[in-house]
Amino acid sequence: MRLTIINGSPRGEASNTGALFSHFIRGFEETSGNRAEVLYIIKNLKTLNVLVDAFRTAEAVLLGFPLYVDTMPGSFKMFLEALEPLAGRDNNPPMGFLIQNGFPETYHNRFAARYMEKFAKRMGCRCFGSILKGGCEGLSIQPAFLTEKYFTYLYEIGKAFGERGVLDERLLEKLAQPEHLTSENIAQVVPFVNKALWDSQLEANGALEKSFDRPYQP
Amino acid sequence: MKIAIINGNPRESDQAFDGYLETLAASLGDMDHEVTVHGLRGMQIIPCRGCFDCWVKTPGICRFKDDAVELCKSYISSNFVVLASPVIMGYTSALLKNAMDRLIPLIHPYLRDEHGEVHHLPRYDAYPLMGLLLSPEPSTDREDVEIITDIYRRACINVMSELKFVEFSEKPAREVANAINNN
Numbered sequence: 374m375r376l377t378i379i380n381g382s383p384r385g386e387a388s389n390t391g392a393l394f395s396h397f398i399r400g401f402e403e404t405s406g407n408r409a410e411v412l413y414i415i416k417n418l419k420t421l422n423v424l425v426d427a428f429r430t431a432e433a434v435l436l437g438f439p440l441y442v443d444t445m446p447g448s449f450k451m452f453l454e455a456l457e458p459l460a461g462r463d464n465n466p467p468m469g470f471l472i473q474n475g476f477p478e479t480y481h482n483r484f485a486a487r488y489m490e491k492f493a494k495r496m497g498c499r500c501f502g503s504i505l506k507g508g509c510e511g512l513s514i515q516p517a518f519l520t521e522k523y524f525t526y527l528y529e530i531g532k533a534f535g536e537r538g539v540l541d542e543r544l545l546e547k548l549a550q551p552e553h554l555t556s557e558n559i560a561q562v563v564p565f566v567n568k569a570l571w572d573s574q575l576e577a578n579g580a581l582e583k584s585f586d587r588p589y590q591p
Numbered sequence: 592m593k594i595a596i597i598n599g600n601p602r603e604s605d606q607a608f609d610g611y612l613e614t615l616a617a618s619l620g621d622m623d624h625e626v627t628v629h630g631l632r633g634m635q636i637i638p639c640r641g642c643f644d645c646w647v648k649t650p651g652i653c654r655f656k657d658d659a660v661e662l663c664k665s666y667i668s669s670n671f672v673v674l675a676s677p678v679i680m681g682y683t684s685a686l687l688k689n690a691m692d693r694l695i696p697l698i699h700p701y702l703r704d705e706h707g708e709v710h711h712l713p714r715y716d717a718y719p720l721m722g723l724l725l726s727p728e729p730s731t732d733r734e735d736v737e738i739i740t741d742i743y744r745r746a747c748i749n750v751m752s753e754l755k756f757v758e759f760s761e762k763p764a765r766e767v768a769n770a771i772n773n774n
Contacts, residue, residue: 382641383638383639383640383641384640384641384642388641415640418638439641441639441641441688441692442688442691442692442694442695442746442749443742443743443745443746443749444682444688444742444746445688446638446639446641446688446692447638447639447685447686447687447688447689447690447691447692448638448639448685448689450682450684450685450688450689451638451685451689453680453682453685454679454680454684454685456680457679457680460680476702476708476709476710477702477709478708478709480708481708481745484738484741484742484745485742487738487741488681488682488738488742491681491734491735491738492680492681495680495681495730553707553708554707554709556704556707559704559707559709560704562702562709563701563702563703563704563709566702567700567701567702570700571646571647571700571701574643574647575647575650578647578648580647580648580649580650583649583650584650584699585650585699585714586650586651586652586714587651587714587715588651588652589651589663589664589667589668589696589697589715590667590715591664591667591668
């Protein structure tokens, strides 16, 4: 199978979305003859037609993005709007999605996934499912025991997709854990993330004291 | 009240939608509200790059000095914000979404517990209420409206807001003005 992956992260190649994709691809390409090609929205903002053409001729498409303001980034929506002329065409490729977010829970992604699945219907594409994962901000600075778990699931999901052409529901569910957090979990996780992820960056930038600045206070 | 109307209509040819918003602004003006209309089509707003400088380097300020600065200022000084857009491929316009993405300097990166879900902390004391004004595309159905409404409701949580209405531009502007006036 030839799989066209479109990475909709505004961070491009250095994105958390890209890290997740790379492990999916590693599994996917284990089946001989499988090949994944990755294209980036951010590199084609002024040449969206390149992405539209890739979509038009694709065998299967996997679209991925980080959650921005509870749904797709605006730049990704630009691409979706550019696809409008192909809506309802007879031979549109089957499509699936990878949506990740920075909050600890996967639940936040469900609403964007519902939108994307309706989008597939609107395009007249068969939808082969959505890979959803929370807790993905700062993957490169998260403890390895956490990220290795995510990456292994992504690898297994990619491998199963490469072999059978479907996203394995059981693996998707495992990857999506935690879907929600208990209030005890939140009480532990929130101060940890605020310190390890945000304070550390604020401090490195000498901006910790300015963290609560209100430059546009009316 | 201070009211901002953010016009996310990307189509020069759709003058009816722009005209509707002008009528809405005039009606609100008649009710003694201070109204600003932001026509996004004529503004330069670079899509967010996700660099988080506005959270960890220059808190509250984006690295891009474009028209999103004016938009952020207007947004945070308003009591009510009307987000207006035609529905395109089942959602509000990319033009509007790019503008929304550039509002994140208005919130804080820290996380908080909001009714058992993790969301962001506010940066400012007060945030405007929100209303969504749409014009449908031919394929718009009940499910689309539900999807849009759910996503905007969730977006409201992170900006300490509340989605007061989702209306379509078929509704007389005067009635939408009344709905805003009653807040």
